[in-house]
Structure formats: structure tokens, C-alpha cells
Amino acid sequence: MRVILAPMQGVLDHLMREVLTSVNDYDLCVSEFVRVVDQLLPTKVFYRIAPELRQGGKTRAGTPVRVQLLGQHPEWLAENAVRAIALGSPGVDLNFGCPAPTVNKSKGGAVLLKEPEAVYRIVKAVREAVPAHLPVSAKIRLGYDDKSLFLENAHAASDGGAVELAVHARTKREGYRPPAHWEYVDAIRRALPIPVTANGEIWNHEDALTCARVSGCDSLMVGRGAVSLPNLARVMKTNCPHMSWSEALRLMVSYTEQDLAGEKADYYPSRIKQWFSYLKREYPQADALFTEVRLLKHADEIRARLLVESERHP
Structure with missing residues (x-):
């Protein structure tokens, strides 16, 4: 395929x-x-x-x-x-x-x-x-x-x-x-x-x-x-297993680090929130986390919250 x-x-x-x-x-x-x-x-x-x-x-x-x-x-x-x-x-x-x-x-x-x-x-x-x-x-x-x-x-x-x-x-x-x-x-x-x-x-x-x-x-x-x-x-x-929530979190952290190091870091909050809107379909945990993240306006706050969540799901 x-x-x-x-x-x-x-x-x-x-x-x-x-x-x-x-x-x-x-x-x-x-x-x-x-x-x-x-x-x-x-x-x-x-x-x-x-x-x-x-x-x-x-x-x-x-x-x-x-x-x-x-x-x-x-x-x-x-x-x-x-x-x-x-x-x-x-x-x-x-x-x-x-x-x-x-x-x-x-x-x-x-x-x-x-x-x-x-x-x-x-x-x-x-x-x-x-x-x-x-x-x-x-x-x-x-x-x-x-x-x-x-x-x-x-x-x-x-x-x-x-x-x-x-x-x-x-x-x-x-x-x-x-x-x-x-x-x-x-x-x-x-x-x-x-x-x-x-x-x-x-x-x-x-x-x-x-x-x-x-x-x-x-x-x-x-x-x-x-x-x-x-x-x-x-x-x-x-037909391998679906990526786990902990793996998805690590991927989001990687995305975050690369995005914030780039030239369009100002757009990061809207982009990561957009990704959350899709992840909610596959991961109930994403929906719960998004209720917190959507209220955050600054990239550093969102990054810190993702890191904490990732550490909770090693």
C-alpha cells in the first residue's frame, strides 16, 4: 500500500x-x-x-x-x-x-x-x-x-x-x-x-x-x-498498535521545541491548540488536557504544561 x-x-x-x-x-x-x-x-x-x-x-x-x-x-x-x-x-x-x-x-x-x-x-x-x-x-x-x-x-x-x-x-x-x-x-x-x-x-x-x-x-x-x-x-x-498517548505527548514536545526554535514561534500557541483539536478524536486524554491548554496564551506556559504532562506519562 x-x-x-x-x-x-x-x-x-x-x-x-x-x-x-x-x-x-x-x-x-x-x-x-x-x-x-x-x-x-x-x-x-x-x-x-x-x-x-x-x-x-x-x-x-x-x-x-x-x-x-x-x-x-x-x-x-x-x-x-x-x-x-x-x-x-x-x-x-x-x-x-x-x-x-x-x-x-x-x-x-x-x-x-x-x-x-x-x-x-x-x-x-x-x-x-x-x-x-x-x-x-x-x-x-x-x-x-x-x-x-x-x-x-x-x-x-x-x-x-x-x-x-x-x-x-x-x-x-x-x-x-x-x-x-x-x-x-x-x-x-x-x-x-x-x-x-x-x-x-x-x-x-x-x-x-x-x-x-x-x-x-x-x-x-x-x-x-x-x-x-x-x-x-x-x-x-x-496494522501495528496505535501510538500511545505517552508517545503522542513526546511527539508534541518535539514539535514544540522545533517550532519555538523557528522563525514563526509567535504562531505556536494557535498551531498547538489546532493539533489538540484533532488529537481529541483519538485520545480522550487530549480532550482533558486541552481544557487547560486552550486557556493559556503564552508559548512558555503551554510548553511547560506539555512537559509536565509528558513526565507524568513516561
């Missing part, structure tokens, strides 16, 4: 990728999106979103990180794809799935699924710009308001030259509400000549097996589940 860490905007940033790939054997990470409007972006933008570019396009654990681009203009996406490759990205991914209203209002992300021809033009322009030996992939949802164009959009990406397609098995309107419609992914997989990856509602080993069976895919992508259960990829592949 191939497992990919999803491009989860605002959650799976480079530090979270470092932490999660250190305890899993992910086959690939896709970065948060680089937002392209009407210009060739400076290199600092790419390094900010995917600092792994400075270390050969991989996390420290050796997992490849593919830069994702989001935008509506084929020519500018192509220009920025060339820059991403020049900086060391092992391929380029294109975002046609982001459901954020601010992104969709500016004709980026999932709203493009209303126009399969636009999907085709974007993929084609990027494929023609990127060296043939490097992959151009795309991520879509099953549609915007409904699923009526799900096959048209999948074909548009494939016909445009994408070498693989990840499908979040819900529409934009469905958001993240269960269920994920894996049977539609199976229909896409059967219709396309390229590999297809299934994404959505994979939280454990059983979900992975069910998704693989229903979708027919041997490549799966995880996002929220990966943050809720930090060793999810390993669980999916080997």
Missing part, C-alpha cells in the same frame, strides 16, 4: 511534515499550496511553503515533498511550476480541491471543477512546461455543488497530461462531512489510464482496507487522520 500525506492547508505545514514523517514511512508528501495569481513568484515564497527544497526536496526522514500550486491562469502556473522544479521539487501537484471560500471566490481550488476545460488547460500548460521525466499530478474533489462532472474533471486532468490523480471523495459542498464516496473513486480509476489515489475518511487500518477495497486503489492519501493519529501511515500499512 502506498500512503501519501495530504496537502492540508494551514495544518500540515513543513514542521508537521517533519514530525509525522519521522515516525511513519510515508511514500510522498504534498506541500501546502503556493498561491499563484498573475506573476512568477520569488524563490522565498517557495522556500517558505516548502523549506524541504533546501534539503533536496525531502524531509529529514527522506520522504519526498512535491510542491503544490493553486491558481487559475495556465501560463502563470506553468511559469511557477518551472521555478518549483528548478528549486528542487520532485514534481508538481495542482490543486483543484481546496474548498476555502476565499480561494474559490478568486477562481482557485474546487471552483475550477465547474469548468473541466479549465482543468484541462491548466494541467496541459504545466505538463508542457515541466521536464517529461518529472511527475505532474493533480488533486480534485468529486465536484463543486454536485457530482455531475466528476468523470469529466478526471478525464480533463488525465487528458491534460497528469501522470496521477488524487481524488477527495466528496464535493466542495459536502466539505468534510462523512461519508466519503469511495465508489466514485473506483469509477474514476476504471475510466482513466493513469494511477488514482483515494482520499477521505481514513482514520485507521480498517478504514484503509475498506477504502482500498471499495475504490480499488492501492494508493491512499490521508490528512485529518494523520494529524489525529500520528502513526497512521504505519498503522495503515502494518
Whole structure:
């Protein structure tokens, strides 16, 4: 089974990728999106979103990180794809799935699924710009308001030259509400000549097996589940035990130390609280601890509370 860490905007940033790939054997990470409007972006933008570019396009654990681009203009996406490759990205991914209203209002992300021809033009322009030996992939949802164009959009990406397609098995309107419609992914997989990856509602080993069976895919992508259960990829592949609460705490302490040593330490309180909101799904202890942590405003206070809790659960 191939497992990919999803491009989860605002959650799976480079530090979270470092932490999660250190305890899993992910086959690939896709970065948060680089937002392209009407210009060739400076290199600092790419390094900010995917600092792994400075270390050969991989996390420290050796997992490849593919830069994702989001935008509506084929020519500018192509220009920025060339820059991403020049900086060391092992391929380029294109975002046609982001459901954020601010992104969709500016004709980026999932709203493009209303126009399969636009999907085709974007993929084609990027494929023609990127060296043939490097992959151009795309991520879509099953549609915007409904699923009526799900096959048209999948074909548009494939016909445009994408070498693989990840499908979040819900529409934009469905958001993240269960269920994920894996049977539609199976229909896409059967219709396309390229590999297809299934994404959505994979939280454990059983979900992975069910998704693989229903979708027919041997490549799966995880996002929220990966943050809720930090060793999810390993669980999916080997059915090993779920990471214990004490191990999760140690991972949070490691994340904390790295975050506070970085350039964006001011954002640490909001980021660690966000992680707690996901961990609560897997660990009742996280919910109890979060009732205390959410009231703390300063990084040093949160760090101290995590250290105390970690010492209580050796």
C-alpha cells in the first residue's frame, strides 16, 4: 500500500511534515499550496511553503515533498511550476480541491471543477512546461455543488497530461462531512489510464482496507487522520498498535521545541491548540488536557504544561 500525506492547508505545514514523517514511512508528501495569481513568484515564497527544497526536496526522514500550486491562469502556473522544479521539487501537484471560500471566490481550488476545460488547460500548460521525466499530478474533489462532472474533471486532468490523480471523495459542498464516496473513486480509476489515489475518511487500518477495497486503489492519501493519529501511515500499512498517548505527548514536545526554535514561534500557541483539536478524536486524554491548554496564551506556559504532562506519562 502506498500512503501519501495530504496537502492540508494551514495544518500540515513543513514542521508537521517533519514530525509525522519521522515516525511513519510515508511514500510522498504534498506541500501546502503556493498561491499563484498573475506573476512568477520569488524563490522565498517557495522556500517558505516548502523549506524541504533546501534539503533536496525531502524531509529529514527522506520522504519526498512535491510542491503544490493553486491558481487559475495556465501560463502563470506553468511559469511557477518551472521555478518549483528548478528549486528542487520532485514534481508538481495542482490543486483543484481546496474548498476555502476565499480561494474559490478568486477562481482557485474546487471552483475550477465547474469548468473541466479549465482543468484541462491548466494541467496541459504545466505538463508542457515541466521536464517529461518529472511527475505532474493533480488533486480534485468529486465536484463543486454536485457530482455531475466528476468523470469529466478526471478525464480533463488525465487528458491534460497528469501522470496521477488524487481524488477527495466528496464535493466542495459536502466539505468534510462523512461519508466519503469511495465508489466514485473506483469509477474514476476504471475510466482513466493513469494511477488514482483515494482520499477521505481514513482514520485507521480498517478504514484503509475498506477504502482500498471499495475504490480499488492501492494508493491512499490521508490528512485529518494523520494529524489525529500520528502513526497512521504505519498503522495503515502494518496494522501495528496505535501510538500511545505517552508517545503522542513526546511527539508534541518535539514539535514544540522545533517550532519555538523557528522563525514563526509567535504562531505556536494557535498551531498547538489546532493539533489538540484533532488529537481529541483519538485520545480522550487530549480532550482533558486541552481544557487547560486552550486557556493559556503564552508559548512558555503551554510548553511547560506539555512537559509536565509528558513526565507524568513516561
